Amino acid sequence: MQQSIQEYMKTIGQQARAASQLLSAASTKSKNDALQTIHDALITHKADILTANQADMEKGRASQLDAALLDRLELTEARFNGMLEGLKDVIALKDPIGEITDLAYRPTGIQLGKMRVPLGVVGMIYESRPNVTLEAASLALKSGNAIILRGGSEALASNQALAHVIQQALNAVNFPAAAVQVIETADRAAVGELITLTEYVDVIIPRGGKGLIQRITNEARIPVIKHLDGNCHIFVEAQADIAKALPVILNAKTHRYGVCNAMETLLVDQAIAEDFLPQVKAIYAEKQIELRGCAETVRILGSDIVPATEDDWYTEYLGPILAVKVVQDMDEAIHHINHYGSHHTDAILTENFTLAHSFLARVDSSSVVINASTRFADGFEYGLGAEIGISTDKIHARGPVGLEGLTSQKWIVFGHGEIRQ
Amino acid sequence: MQQSIQEYMKTIGQQARAASQLLSAASTKSKNDALQTIHDALITHKADILTANQADMEKGRASQLDAALLDRLELTEARFNGMLEGLKDVIALKDPIGEITDLAYRPTGIQLGKMRVPLGVVGMIYESRPNVTLEAASLALKSGNAIILRGGSEALASNQALAHVIQQALNAVNFPAAAVQVIETADRAAVGELITLTEYVDVIIPRGGKGLIQRITNEARIPVIKHLDGNCHIFVEAQADIAKALPVILNAKTHRYGVCNAMETLLVDQAIAEDFLPQVKAIYAEKQIELRGCAETVRILGSDIVPATEDDWYTEYLGPILAVKVVQDMDEAIHHINHYGSHHTDAILTENFTLAHSFLARVDSSSVVINASTRFADGFEYGLGAEIGISTDKIHARGPVGLEGLTSQKWIVFGHGEIRQ
Numbered sequence: 040m041q042q043s044i045q046e047y048m049k050t051i052g053q054q055a056r057a058a059s060q061l062l063s064a065a066s067t068k069s070k071n072d073a074l075q076t077i078h079d080a081l082i083t084h085k086a087d088i089l090t091a092n093q094a095d096m097e098k099g100r101a102s103q104l105d106a107a108l109l110d111r112l113e114l115t116e117a118r119f120n121g122m123l124e125g126l127k128d129v130i131a132l133k134d135p136i137g138e139i140t141d142l143a144y145r146p147t148g149i150q151l152g153k154m155r156v157p158l159g160v161v162g163m164i165y166e167s168r169p170n171v172t173l174e175a176a177s178l179a180l181k182s183g184n185a186i187i188l189r190g191g192s193e194a195l196a197s198n199q200a201l202a203h204v205i206q207q208a209l210n211a212v213n214f215p216a217a218a219v220q221v222i223e224t225a226d227r228a229a230v231g232e233l234i235t236l237t238e239y240v241d242v243i244i245p246r247g248g249k250g251l252i253q254r255i256t257n258e259a260r261i262p263v264i265k266h267l268d269g270n271c272h273i274f275v276e277a278q279a280d281i282a283k284a285l286p287v288i289l290n291a292k293t294h295r296y297g298v299c300n301a302m303e304t305l306l307v308d309q310a311i312a313e314d315f316l317p318q319v320k321a322i323y324a325e326k327q328i329e330l331r332g333c334a335e336t337v338r339i340l341g342s343d344i345v346p347a348t349e350d351d352w353y354t355e356y357l358g359p360i361l362a363v364k365v366v367q368d369m370d371e372a373i374h375h376i377n378h379y380g381s382h383h384t385d386a387i388l389t390e391n392f393t394l395a396h397s398f399l400a401r402v403d404s405s406s407v408v409i410n411a412s413t414r415f416a417d418g419f420e421y422g423l424g425a426e427i428g429i430s431t432d433k434i435h436a437r438g439p440v441g442l443e444g445l446t447s448q449k450w451i452v453f454g455h456g457e458i459r460q
Numbered sequence: 461m462q463q464s465i466q467e468y469m470k471t472i473g474q475q476a477r478a479a480s481q482l483l484s485a486a487s488t489k490s491k492n493d494a495l496q497t498i499h500d501a502l503i504t505h506k507a508d509i510l511t512a513n514q515a516d517m518e519k520g521r522a523s524q525l526d527a528a529l530l531d532r533l534e535l536t537e538a539r540f541n542g543m544l545e546g547l548k549d550v551i552a553l554k555d556p557i558g559e560i561t562d563l564a565y566r567p568t569g570i571q572l573g574k575m576r577v578p579l580g581v582v583g584m585i586y587e588s589r590p591n592v593t594l595e596a597a598s599l600a601l602k603s604g605n606a607i608i609l610r611g612g613s614e615a616l617a618s619n620q621a622l623a624h625v626i627q628q629a630l631n632a633v634n635f636p637a638a639a640v641q642v643i644e645t646a647d648r649a650a651v652g653e654l655i656t657l658t659e660y661v662d663v664i665i666p667r668g669g670k671g672l673i674q675r676i677t678n679e680a681r682i683p684v685i686k687h688l689d690g691n692c693h694i695f696v697e698a699q700a701d702i703a704k705a706l707p708v709i710l711n712a713k714t715h716r717y718g719v720c721n722a723m724e725t726l727l728v729d730q731a732i733a734e735d736f737l738p739q740v741k742a743i744y745a746e747k748q749i750e751l752r753g754c755a756e757t758v759r760i761l762g763s764d765i766v767p768a769t770e771d772d773w774y775t776e777y778l779g780p781i782l783a784v785k786v787v788q789d790m791d792e793a794i795h796h797i798n799h800y801g802s803h804h805t806d807a808i809l810t811e812n813f814t815l816a817h818s819f820l821a822r823v824d825s826s827s828v829v830i831n832a833s834t835r836f837a838d839g840f841e842y843g844l845g846a847e848i849g850i851s852t853d854k855i856h857a858r859g860p861v862g863l864e865g866l867t868s869q870k871w872i873v874f875g876h877g878e879i880r881q
Binding site: 151422447 | 570
């Protein structure tokens with residue numbers, strides 16, 4: 040590359056900003072037409088994209104990437120079709136932009152309300168999953184934002200091929216091609232530049248390992264919607280309905296292991312521990328889940344249970360391991376969750392109305408669940424249509440982030456010549 | 461101080477976090493009782509507070525602070541009473557915490573909704589105005605947040621006296637005193653520590669000069685709700701009603717000069733410039749406003765008009781100066797506003813429905829106004845009850861920030877034993 044990374048990224052940023060100004064005023068129909076044109080172009084150019092992906096795969100195999108990474112990298116026939124279906128889903132979503140709410144008269148005579156508008160330019164940093172490229176691009180377009188995409192370097196050819204098709208389609212419908220840009224260098228310095236382009240980028244959404252996200256949060260000069268870990272809890276309270284509780288805790292731990300909304304620690308009220316824990320042991324034994332218990336759990340279940348260390352309470356296992364703790368009461372459970380948890384998704388199982396509502400108010404997590412599995416906490420289950428990430432922050436967007444997380448509201452005033460007294 | 465600044469600030473942060481966990485579940489009644497107790501204690505201890513303020517004033521005069529700063533620093537009788545009234549207003553505000561919205565069934569059987577919750581711990585950095593101490597503390601308490609206050613060092617004795625009374629009152633009603641803490645050192649390093657206490661502080665709200673705010677934004681590791689400048693525009697479109705337009709532009713420039721929602725640049729459609737600009741000149745001449753015009757403005761109004769430079773379009777005068785530019789059409793006006801403006805508050809004056817709505821959608825500012833003065837853009841005029849700041853950011857809070865800006869929404873799920881399929 041002739042230019043410096045700094046110049047290259049500044050150009051990308053300027054082009055994105057200019058594109059976002061055009062996009063912000065685009066009508067719903069024109070945005071949907073653009074997305075449909077992209078959809079059709081992807082079908083037409085499917086072979087090119089799959090060829091580019093195969094090049095990435097060969098390079099990946101040659102450099103001995105691990106099997107899990109290669110799996111995420113591959114655009115199979117099924118994944119390609121899944122991408123197209125996801126795009127149709129985004130077309131079908133309600134356009135959030137332009138929505139005016141709370142329009143009401145003030146005593147001064149002005150009419151005051153709020154209007155939903157795009158954030159502007161989104162910078163997305165993610166792992167080597169080419170399907171995320173299309174997902175993120177389509178959500179950004181639908182919400183009137185320009186997007187700058189920085190996928191894993193292993194997926195560069197795939198992402199370039201996708202961006203090429205997207206940009207051609209945007210050109211065909213007179214949309215600015217720079218609305219969707221892929222950073223076309225594997226140089227890691229590009230990320231450092233992207234997260235400090237305060238003038239041209241409005242929000243950074245990182246996806247990936249904890250180390251990467253922490254680094255981005257530390258170095259970014261732009262607001263970050265981030266997702267750190269999902270250390271989720273279920274507290275089985277003394278008045279829980281055990282017949283409901285057993286399927287729920289089984290589902291929350293074993294439905295899928297590598298997901299952020301899986302349960303990692305089970306908290307059990309001491310009043311029911313003697314009866315309940317042996318049933319817990321039995322259902323997990325069938326699934327070969329390793330239990331790591333507090334001293335009381337070990338006393339009840341026997342010495343074949345691994346004693347939990349302080350570290351276990353902090354750990355997101357993402358695998359067939361579950362920490363188990365007996366607590367004195369709900370207060371201790373809530374204290375444990377707020378202290379050791381990651382403020383992602385935490386649940387209580389109880390039939391007691393007052394305790395359920397108190398748990399709801401006091402647990403400081405992006406999703407608080409009563410009498411259901413933690414596994415429901417995601418964008419599709421919540422009906423957001425699609426999800427650009429799950430935020431463990433409290434500012435701006437919390438929990439699953441869909442289209443609305445890519446928007447903001449401005450104040451609007453309709454007047455009739457009013458002046459301030 | 462025996463401890464290092466780092467240890468001192470960490471302790472403050474830990475105490476604030478612990479207090480915030482208790483506060484977040486406090487009932488509306490108990491929060492209002494606490495605020496009323498503070499109100500009464502302020503009346504009882506008025507003399508102590510005013511004595512402390514006089515000590516600050518004497519120190520300020522001795523170190524030759526400028527008159528404007530001394531004015532802001534002084535707690536006069538009227539200001540003290542104003543503080544008390546403001547506190548009563550906050551008591552009367554609706555409690556945003558615990559509000560549940562959008563609770564609806566999903567096809568899976570779970571009932572999904574959102575619950576409004578406190579952010580947690582607010583770090584407030586502000587200029588030497590002791591009345592802000594009480595205002596910020598009361599808004600934080602009402603919204604269930606703990607607050608760490610760092611006022612200008614010139615106001616330290618006043619702020620300590622206020623915090624002492626507030627903390628005593630909190631103790632009296634069994635609220636954690638650490639819910640409201642004043643940083644009791646003039647050491648500037650305390651600010652650097654405060655804005656990087658990622659574990660204990662959830663949001664930073666700075667108020668003050670642009671330099672300070674820029675520094676905080678650059679160095680903070682915590683989300684910042686910031687207010688940079690207010691370079692506000694009014695565009696008088698060709699179909700404006702001139703009889704309405706003249707009072708509005710006079711009000712927007714001359715109602716108060718030192719405020720962020722005053723108009724700083726007037727944009728005039730070329731189609732009406734020849735007729736309209738002489739009237740503009742006449743109304744501002746009476747108020748001795750200096751006009752700085754583009755070449756066309758100077759041509760029309762004569763050579764006694766100061767030619768505007770490129771810098772003028774960027775400038776927030778905060779004084780009796782107004783930049784004036786003739787534009788070809790609304791497109792040029794919008795481009796000028798989005799390019800030179802500060803995304804604070806911008807207005808169009810027109811009777812044309814389609815142009816008005818297009819301006820509304822395309823101007824990227826926290827308040828967009830049709831046919832009214834820009835001066836309406838503040839928390840009191842918008843009915844927020846009180847205002848902790850005005851945000852020029854797009855993330856989280858935009859425009860005037862009241863109680864709601866100190867809250868966030870978490871997802872809540874009511875289930876009946878549902879598991880994910």
